[in-house]
Amino acid sequence: MSRVNREKLERTLKRRFFYTPSFEIYGGVSGLYDLGPPGCQLQNNLIQLWREHFIMEENMLQVDGSMLTPYDVLKTSGHVDKFTDWMCQNSKTGEYYRADHLIEQTLKKRLLDKNTDPHDVKNIENILVTLDGFTGSELNRIMQKYRIHDPVTNDVLGPLAAFNLMFQTKIGASGQLKAFLRPETAQGQFLNFNKLLDINQGRIPFASASIGKSFRNEISPRSGLLRVREFLMAEIEHFVDPLNKSHEKFNQVLDEEIPLLSRRSQESDESIPVRMTIGEAVKSGVVENETLGYFMARVHKFLLKVGINRNKFRFRQHLSNEMAHYATDCWDGEILTTYGWIECIGCADRAAFDLTVHSKKTGRSLTVKQKLDTPKERTEWALEVNKKLFGSKFKQKAKVIESILSNFSQDELISKHEELNKSGKFSCQINDEVVELDKSLITIKMKSTLQHVREYIPNVIEPSFGLGRIIYCIFDHCFQVRADNEARTFFSFPLQIAPIKVCIATISNNSNFPSIVKKISQILRKKEIYFKTDDSNTSIGKKYARNDELGAPFVITIDFETMKDDSVTLRERNSMKQVRGSIDDVISVIDRMTHNPEAKWENSTLQLSPIKI
Template sequence: MSTRPTEQEFIRDEFDSVLRGRFFYAPSFDIYGGVSGLYDYGPALCSLQANVVDAWKKHFILEEDMLEVDCTALTPAEVLKTSGHVDKFSDWMCKDPQTGEIFRADHLVEEVLEARLKGDKEARGIAHLSLEEENEDKKKRKKKVKEIKAIKLEDHVVTEIEEILAKIDNYGGKELGEIIEKYQITNPATNGKLEPPCEFNLMFETQIGPSGNLKGYLRPETAQGHFLNFNKLLDCNNSRMPFASASIGKSFRNEISPRAGLLRVREFLMAEIEHYVDPDNKKHHRFDEVADVVITALPKNVQEQGSTQTQQISIGEAVKIGMIENETLGYFIGRIALFMKRIGINEKRMRFRQHMGNEMAHYASDCWDCELHTSYGWIECVGCADRSAYDLSVHSARTGEKLVVRENLETPVTVEAWEVDIDKKKFGPKFRKDAGKVTKFLESKTQCELESLSKELANGEIVATIDGAEFHIDNSLVKIAKVKRTEHIREYTPNVIEPSFGVGRCLYALLEHSFWTRPEDTGRKVLSFLPTIAPTKVLVVPLSSNSQFVPLTKSLTRQLRSAGISAKVDDSSATIGRRYARNDEMGTPFGLTIDFQTISDNTITLRDRDSTLQKRGAIPDVIQSLLAMTNGATWEEATTKLANFESQEIEQ
């Protein structure tokens, strides 16, 4: 029973002052001036995080018997070179050579162009906020653009800019450089000209061991650890497919200039699933369970036309019409939507946005982001990517270790294929030190290439150019022929569907979605966490510091603890009303008041945070009600045995 007003204005300063005042979080190394992009979680947010992670484990790992792994963050460079991260895991940055300041190119373009559009609206008299307010707001939000000027743009420029903003995630360094040039985007503080965008790798580098010979990085995702253990995981699953591995752990990204509070951080908790699936069969046996889940979708073709118009569509329909590529991808998108609902995310502020072509990570063949709406705009909180066979293939090729599934075929198949048969006895003496190279040349050929090589061979010899040198291979050295073979085993590299959660971002969105102000008293803030997720379930409040209440308070908290209900006591001298107000800011859903009547008849008052309604009953009955509500029952369902109780909340 929530009394959250639907259209209340969200004021980030007030929100932030509750979160920091109650030590949900704080900038790390605060007394040293802090480091941007690093934050510490205090007790309440630790507990919220533990409950959300616990819900995640139940919803995903336990529900589907996923195999959990816990791999190291320290990763040797070679692994991340193979996975493509050393070369491609980077953002574009622009340096101001005058001041030495460094900007993330896409964010700067976005911010400057958005500011110009706002200035244009103001000039046309259709701005929402007054410029003064807006400029004030910019300063508080630590935006680079500190002032918006009311300058009217030409109509076609407005259209161009709107298109650029819709496609901003689709641009590489070259395009960003062109936009910066064309729209004369400069350092907003000094108007200084910027250097063209250059790539900055987002991984933290370090040295492993004392010799300085082993370069390493902190992992930017947990995924690689799963992939490298694929054979062991498959073995754990008795070689059965499909199956999934899961991991919850910290990852690290050296963001260029993080300025969005808890949303853009350099060290963060990820919860990642790698679901391994037969590339020829991406059906999912539990797809039915999510087919009717309706999501808000923003597919790529809409964005590529420069629009952000969403549509409501069921998972079943989206897969049917090909908007979502396959059942397994659809299944996980549906499961993500259900999870978000389970932890208390406002569904109206959730959408699934498909990546555009250029935007996709280097390993992905399709990707949908679960975006949650916050005061910073729409934020990617979960990525759901089809990584195809990319990772398993590249690691296998690099190490020579097969990362494949072998399936017994019920009916053996006859396969016809071109095969190379090298006469090794002659090959060595003929090519000497290059024998290996020439062998590799022949063995790495595709079927089509082998077919044409067989023709060259029939016509006399193959002339191979390898590393600039020429080699002559005739049919005394090698045979290339089409061979028929009966195969009893099918061997394939699985595809990987990856739902990847940024836990901290989900938590932040949850905090914003849960925050409101009591309309009757704007000084009173509330965080309406669901009872299943709330950091603490119950606040125990003895009416006064009277010593008669001490044993009652102890006995009550002991009973709550043994029922598994986490409780805190506030026996400070503040009024009941003030203690409850403090408690509302912590998001504790229930309050229990011990008063003089409790001493005589063992009854207590139960208070609901959102409605401030109160009911009274015997302690065991109240504990039963609490148990039901912390397991998901509503106030109405759980409190039928309790009597209504009227009392005014005294504020001071």
Template sequence: MAATEEELELLRKELVGMKEESEKQGELVRALKGKKVEKKEIEEAVEVLMKLKLEVQTKEKELVAKVGSDGGKSSNKETFRQQLNDTLTNRLFFIPAFKIYGGVAGLYDYGPPGCAVKANVLALWRQHYVLEESMLEIDCPCVTPEVVLKASGHVDKFTDFMVKDEKTGMCYRADHLLKDYCNEALEKDPLLTAEKRQELKGVLSTLDELDAQQLGAKIKEYNITAPDSKNPVSDPYPFNLMFKTSIGPAGNSIGYLRPETAQGIFVNFSKLYYYNGNKLPFAAAQIGQAFRNEIAPRQGLLRVREFTLAEIEHFVDPEDKSHPKFKDVADLQFLLYPRKEQLAMEKPVKTRIGDAVSQGIVNNETLGYFIARTYLFLKSLGIDEERLRFRQHLPNEMAHYASDCWDAEVECSYGWIEVTGLADRSAFDLKAHSDKSNEDLTAFEKYPKSKEVERLKVTPHLKLLGPAFKKDADTVGKALLAMAEEEALAMKAKLDADGQAPLEICTTGKTFTIKKEQVSISKEKVVETGRRFTPAVIEPSFGIGRIIYCMYEHCFYTRPSKSGDEQLSVFKFPPIVAPIKCTVFPLMQNEKLNDVAKRLSVDLTRAGVANKIDITGTSIGKRYARTDELGVPFAITVDFESLDAEREDATLRERDSRAQVRIPLEEIATVVRDISEGRLAWVDVLSKYPHVAPSHED
């Protein structure tokens, strides 16, 4: 039986006490030897010391054995992962790219079943979001001019901290080295005290917050070295993750392979807004490739250099973030991990999303709506809801402009993995691109009737700014016009009192002194027919490769063969995402059986059901095992009863239960199609058609 954490902690405390006693006895022996006392007294003290050391060794072995009795979770995870990856690569779900030339870390090819799974996941995503939410889908280039990514902040800030092996020059991500050290110590070091375990868990929970100096200090404190050579590593320093390129033959125009798909949506906002009839809210979506020059990619599909993103930008009035369909999902309950529980190191709890929004845990209805819809989407892929949680970003994880951020995280053999980010990004993105491009990226709300309002008016006197600030005059003028009302009123008070006031321009880092005669700031009454504003954006961003890998883990299991001498791999994919929905087998090599099987395959194809016909003549058991390993949910077996003019039916087998029913040949394609598309459940089929005994080979 596995030892409890309380039992393990008691053993650790006993061991610490015994070690302290042993060390004291060792000091006594050294003291006696220094005093040159009688040999017998020294021998007696040494005998006690040896006895204490033996007791310490015995207690250490007991503790190691107890820790090992946890079921070998760490080794079990590695064994499971190896079985899974062997199946995925052997059956060509995905394989390392360019392998005959040695491969390139972080680049993978999808084989036939992997392509089918990916296409099915994307089709389901498009149905679940683009179609059901009436989103506007666009497709933008992968190569992005530098000016776009300069405005978005990627050129300056899209970095990870890197360290180098001081002897070999090998590069590593600093936070990954620290994370691996903490996880390995927590999993494998039986001598860790409760205090040390708490300390390491604290480091893991705040890992994303650590700057270069803090990461370097922890690496030195724990004496972390390069994993391959055990050499010391350098201090951490930032490394930009974007692939840089040039546009055009002259090479003068700098570009980057896009690190995300969102910027293409933001720069097209005004066109999309017009296409939508100048109405808010609306959402735009994009599916496409993104690129990140990862420092040390690992963990298969979880961290790669080229990957598929599916991103949504939901544009909304910043003063009204309600959602008309929120009531449809308000009663859904799933694991939420708010920042309060994280900081207290408590566990996530199942929470009704309606309560989370009403209590202010989730910032607004629209963000809550997309969290709930993401829960439904991931669940429909076969993700275990007990190993799916939504974790709120801690305050120092969030961008300064964000109102609220959550990550959908899935537990797999690598731990909790972020697969979807859901953020209320306020109006930052549109404002940034509007400022950089001088294009109007605002929306307009027309009032039911005109109204008189008091507005602040800022008028820079350009004739005076020019001589005073020369080349910076235009920048100063724009900064004055861009001031928020509170900032402008504060400047007016300062000008009235002192005759001058400072103006800090954050984009340049410069501060200018503005004199009273250089700008007029006043309030005036105006008649307005509406208001113009920059929309806020709610952004769900989906890492498709990560989602697919977690789906592989959650859907993979093994079961013994009929003989019991081997374990057979099975993927329990939901039919809607399975790479092949149905296989068709003639019971044995026979021309008439083959003809019926081919006819059924044609019927399935015409019904839109991806199928595979297998007329190899190998045993039914082996053919079932082959298709189970591909995650095929249904198999049709054509036997001699299928040739009976009075019957003309075949056996339909379900993958996981291995239950079988007889269905008329003319109905079978429609039944498989309806189950695959979610219009019919297997339990409905079982209640309608006669059961048959499973094959002796199944």
């Protein structure tokens, strides 16, 4: 789609109230948008399909967690320290810029500039590829080196500062409980791990899922619906044995062909993804394991179902400097729009990061206990606590300290053992405080045990969806211009995604029509088919055009014949074909097609009479 058409698209979306800037009559707030009726309806349909495709298909355990999240949780998860962007300010105008976006924007312009030194061109190209993962000091170096100034005023900008992207607030009357609006739904799932495992009867693998709003206090959001401060996410946390990441249903997706742009390809300057089946991808090691592969295939199937163009999608693997602080591997599902490739889905391997940090912080075990068929003898370093002394010395803290000690690795135990032998004591960091432990409290020695149970912290594979971004991409990919008339546009939404399935239109505002409209409405309601009515005094051609802009797949037209023989015209949106039949027959066609994504217009309308236009 061209940029001209992008403007046309966004005008149409606003005029038909798919969305609007929030608080527009107050001047709006950048990065905040409201969905109007058709946008909202489309979002409902997308959520419904997502639930069927993912939650129902895998019997996932859905959780609806709190958005308000206390400081401690997000400090532990790493978000307080690492969920930041680098920004700089123009001290004259007061304007803030996000450093990486500013560098990208400025350097892209330099690339187009014929006067740029060819040596610089190569450097700039390298920078642009890897920019996403740069640290503050690297960004600073580039700002200096390439003399990157305010793009509007050309003023020199102030020094870079880290800006935490979470919205802060306080809970309760005293105002002492610091909290944030969640930056992701995932934490709420991790914290409930034990309960989820319990209702899954202690078995693994299983997945939990959440659908809900998350928040990100963007520095200076532009690019409309694609960069917002409040957004709808759907996240899956699939908990899996770290020693076995195979997937029971992997053979069902083996042949799904997917465009992959691997880390290695990107490092060799490739930008065209390789199409291969997910079976090959896992076999050849491009995708690390079956579980990750299974979800990538399922994500791909889902996107095609909801209206994403097969040729405008790719999975791109994160470069090693680009990953979030919790991830060990990540493939982004990216969709091509007029704004470029947009990250809409992240399939990350979070390993045991989150469960481990929360367990350490709270002293609560977050593990799977697997009964071993044959017990295993194991000789290893072990730490024993003198419970009595320990309890009386540390009181309520005893439990947390014990839990942290119990998480010591073999290497840590060896070094602490030496310290204990040498100086009779060792010290240990417990959250914010240093605790000293001596021989009377602690014994460390080699010990043989017969293990009947294997206890481990599971790994997490996380497919995370930005539903709001996917909605924009659906708009982008489904926006069409009629071949014979540039001014006439329509949305080719798949039937299950279309906000309104059918419009009941009258050929005029004749006073006999309202009772027919009412009759048809009642039937549609009973069948749970969303519809709208257009009984205004407008030409039928204009009504069709209006309807195309809403993307309703069908129009039922009531005319003077209807009064005589109960027949109506049924018009299909993409082909503009029309057929004629009784009200009941026409509604049957709509009903069948709406509930069956595979149904074809030609086959479904065999019993109705075609109309030549």
